Amino acid sequence: MNIATTNQINQVKNSLELLEQFGIEIDLESILEEELEQGLPSDISNAI
Structure with missing residues (x-):
């Protein structure tokens, strides 16, 4: 997994935690x- 993908996943995770x-x-x-x-x-x- 590259750094850009990791950053995107972290942004989504942070958004879900905030919600x-x-x-x-x-x-x-x-x-x-x-x-x-x-x-x-x-x-x-x-x-896919």
Whole structure:
């Protein structure tokens, strides 16, 4: 894993931790499912 990827992962992790502090929960699985149903590009489909 290169440094740019590590930095991106850390930014996402920090964002999720911040949301968690405020009691905001994100259902990432539902978001991904909806993106795939609508044919929208997603980071997961780009990685495959």
